[in-house]
Amino acid sequence: MANRNVIRKLSDKELENYIKSDTTFVADAVQYAYEILKERGRSFSESEAEQIENLIKTKRENDPTAMYGSGKNSFLKTRKIALYISSTYVGIGTLAVCSIAGGDLLYGEWSIPVLMFTIPVTFFSFIYRFFEADYLIPVFIIQFIMFLFTFFIIALFIKDKPKKN
Structure with missing residues (x-):
């Protein structure tokens, strides 16, 4: 800079x-x-x-160091699809983990298939909920970390091409 x-x-x-x-x-x-x-x-x-x-x-x-800038090639602007995919996938998994215990607001049979579908990002949260069903804050922290991992992994494979003016 x-x-x-x-x-x-x-x-x-x-x-x-x-x-x-x-x-x-x-x-x-x-x-x-x-x-x-x-x-x-x-x-x-x-x-x-x-x-x-x-x-x-x-x-x-063409600046490779412009990760968060407002330029065409900024890190988040060129990875919107990866952001959408990872936030949706982890978000659905988080909702399922938060709905697995009997006293949860959205408790239902739907959460088991969703957990199976999102097991790569919900495994650790599910294990936590299995042993401690009352507190959700650690689940959100774990899921946020999983979101970051998921986003960066998907961003390695999916990158939007910048639009030419």
Whole structure:
């Protein structure tokens, strides 16, 4: 991540290196250098400005470290399907585990087949409920951890392709 205040202290000549087409700096650093040069009175032709803006855009799209950014390739945006699948699968399993004991609100015969279907993510929660049926908070904690595991495993196999503008 680039720091605007650090970049602001650089000379104009050093900032020019940030906006070259072969630069190795991250998109934020390139953008900050571009903005600071404009603030300092450096004028850019239309073609130069377009080239720099395209450079920034390309760097944002291809940044492998942008996990949570707002760019096209952010971690969650490219893994929506994995998020939906894992949240639905683990959510149904959690509901079944929370409905397995006789005194549960949604207790019924439906929970056994659902537990069998979701056994990879409900096994540990079911074991906990078998020995301690009264407390659900640990079940939710276990299921949240299982959700994270499930999401990351599914995300390895399913990745949305970013839409082209």
